[in-house]
Amino acid sequence: MSPLANHPFWKMNGAGNEIVVVDLRRSSHVISAAEARAIAGAEGSHFDQLMAMHAPRTPGTETFIRIYNTDGSEAGACGNGTRCVAWVLTEGTDRDRLLVETKAGLLACRRLGPASFSVDMGEPKFGWQDIPLAEEFRDTRAIELQIGPIDAPVLHSPSVVSMGNPHAVFWVDDPYAHDLAKIGPMLENHPIFPDRANISLAAVKAPDHIILWVWERGAGITRACGSAACAALVSAARTKRTGRSATVSLPGGDLVVEWRDDNHVIMSGPTELEHAGEFDPALFQAAA
């Protein structure tokens, strides 16, 4: 029987981003892609991201987190999921700060209120090998999505950045005027992104307000994506569309993002516990 069977988990959301947190700090089990897909497909444990807490690897950190998308692939960063992990690890304690680790590095979390947390998402990376891109953008229109007339691409010239995971942000007047379910997978799998990418449609409404709709790599349309909110803010600030701090409004709620002068990006927002449950052993028989 899988060591995950009957294991307790927390079903949460961060600004509507569906998150499952599971505590494997006392287990050596590493969740397989098939197990992640089985959990995502089960009633009561559907997620956009599964945050598996493992024993810490680095002194001073609380846990090493493996992050799984719905399709079983792994991600380096998940801002909304990290806030949910911070809730699990601090709820019922008097602690308000903790350090966690993901494949992308160390993340400092802070409790701001009963269900509100900030995460230091680290430094953005803009180098094409870091994002990664297949090659350097020599032409800002290197990515064009051609659905309509040949001389009128529907989307082009995104900002590209790594926030521990790859992001492309397309600037539009109204994100919701586009068919993201159709264009998201085409752009996620564009050959310019060797590791695929998270695809955002962003509209700057004011120097401190961005509207954002995200197609997540490996998960599809989500109600919120914390790392995409960070990607949008740093890209907007870098191109003088906004200042260095803004509210980013997503379908599931608002996140506040600040790009500090020390180059770190701080993302703040809500967490919500929906229920705690136990994995059904039958799930893992099917996945094996």
Ligand SMILES: N[C@@H](CCC[C@H](N)C(=O)O)C(=O)O
């Ligand atoms: N929802 C997350 C980001 C999820 C990871 C992404 N799908 C990837 O594969 O990079 C967030 O809140 O940051």
